[in-house]
Amino acid sequence: MTDTSHPNETLSTIFSRSSYRGLFTGTPVPRHDLETILRAGIAAPSGCNRQTTAFVAVDDPDRVARIKQIFRRPSCDTAPAFILIFTREIPGVDGHNYNIEDFSAAVENMLLAIKSLGYESCWYQGGIRNCLEPLRAVVRMPDPYRLICLLPVGVAAEPLHSAAEKKPFGERAWFNEYTPDAVSYTHLRAHET
Numbered sequence: 001m002t003d004t005s006h007p008n009e010t011l012s013t014i015f016s017r018s019s020y021r022g023l024f025t026g027t028p029v030p031r032h033d034l035e036t037i038l039r040a041g042i043a044a045p046s047g048c049n050r051q052t053t054a055f056v057a058v059d060d061p062d063r064v065a066r067i068k069q070i071f072r073r074p075s076c077d078t079a080p081a082f083i084l085i086f087t088r089e090i091p092g093v094d095g096h097n098y099n100i101e102d103f104s105a106a107v108e109n110m111l112l113a114i115k116s117l118g119y120e121s122c123w124y125q126g127g128i129r130n131c132l133e134p135l136r137a138v139v140r141m142p143d144p145y146r147l148i149c150l151l152p153v154g155v156a157a158e159p160l161h162s163a164a165e166k167k168p169f170g171e172r173a174w175f176n177e178y179t180p181d182a183v184s185y186t187h188l189r190a191h192e193t
């Protein structure tokens with residue numbers, strides 16, 4: 001198992017975050033914690049500061065229940081709250097749309113805030129693709145915002161797993177210049193022949 005401990009609190013949170021798909025306890029998430037998580041999303045950088053990402057935290061039991069009926073996942077069945085992340089396109093000064101990068105930064109900020117406050121979550125994006133409009137209707141978000149991601153938020157009721165295995169450092173990161181990793185290089189050579 002990877003050692004996730006680090007004396008720095010921020011880095012410790014980064015290294016200990018992992019996708020949680022287990023059950024949640026019934027403990028509600030207080031409004032002030034949800035607001036902190038939303039503020040972490042708002043605090044994220046955005047291309048040309050266009051702030052293309054918007055957020056809705058759902059803690060109202062009726063709406064929480066409707067989300068669970070639409071998006072059926074064992075872990076989401078027990079979640080006391082959800083955060084829905086929306087994106088829209090607003091070109092930057094260079095004419096480019098940075099909204100994908102914007103919401104990615106915001107979601108990661110929120111996942112780290114969720115972890116630091118003692119909750120767990122998972123970035124659900126592919127999984128909600130077939131129910132985007134019904135989920136958007138639950139929170140009545142108007143056009144031009146598109147729903148892009150859903151985060152359950154709650155206290156874990158099951159043991160945490162470590163983050164999914166990451167490729168070795170030497171296959172993904174270098175100092176000063178790319179250097180083939182001895183192991184993967186051998187592997188590549190084997191495929192060349």
Ligand SMILES: Cc1cc2nc3c(=O)[nH]c(=O)nc-3n(C[C@H](O)[C@H](O)[C@H](O)COP(=O)(O)O)c2cc1C
Binds near residue numbers: 018126128162
């Ligand atoms: C863009 C994106 C979409 C994702 N969509 C889903 C999803 O629909 N369902 C799911 O269970 N996990 C989803 N995940 C979580 C990834 O599966 C997870 O981050 C990855 O396996 C690495 O595990 P870790 O988060 O524990 O490090 C998504 C993550 C990203 C960044």
